[in-house]
Amino acid sequence: MAIYRILQNLPLGPEEIARLSAAYEQALRTIGVEDRNDPLTELIAKKIIEVGQTGLKDPAQICLRAVEALGLPKG
Numbered sequence: 001m002a003i004y005r006i007l008q009n010l011p012l013g014p015e016e017i018a019r020l021s022a023a024y025e026q027a028l029r030t031i032g033v034e035d036r037n038d039p040l041t042e043l044i045a046k047k048i049i050e051v052g053q054t055g056l057k058d059p060a061q062i063c064l065r066a067v068e069a070l071g072l073p074k075g
Helices: 002-007 014-031 040-052 059-070
Strands: none
Touching: 002 014, 002 040, 014 040, 014 059, 040 059
8 A cells, every 4th residue: 555655765654654544444334435555545645644744643734735735535
């Protein structure tokens, strides 16, 4: 999956990785992406990481902000 590949190259702790991964999974469900090979998954992963680095701790809030920032329709 896109987010795991990206997270491997970042200096993040296990809690941060778990939080971002949860937000990513929630975002994919929110917008209805089922195909994990969809190029959209990488865009979502990058935005999740970007939003997660702003200091937000709640995966649901990270998901919401990322989906809104990308202007994606909720599935």
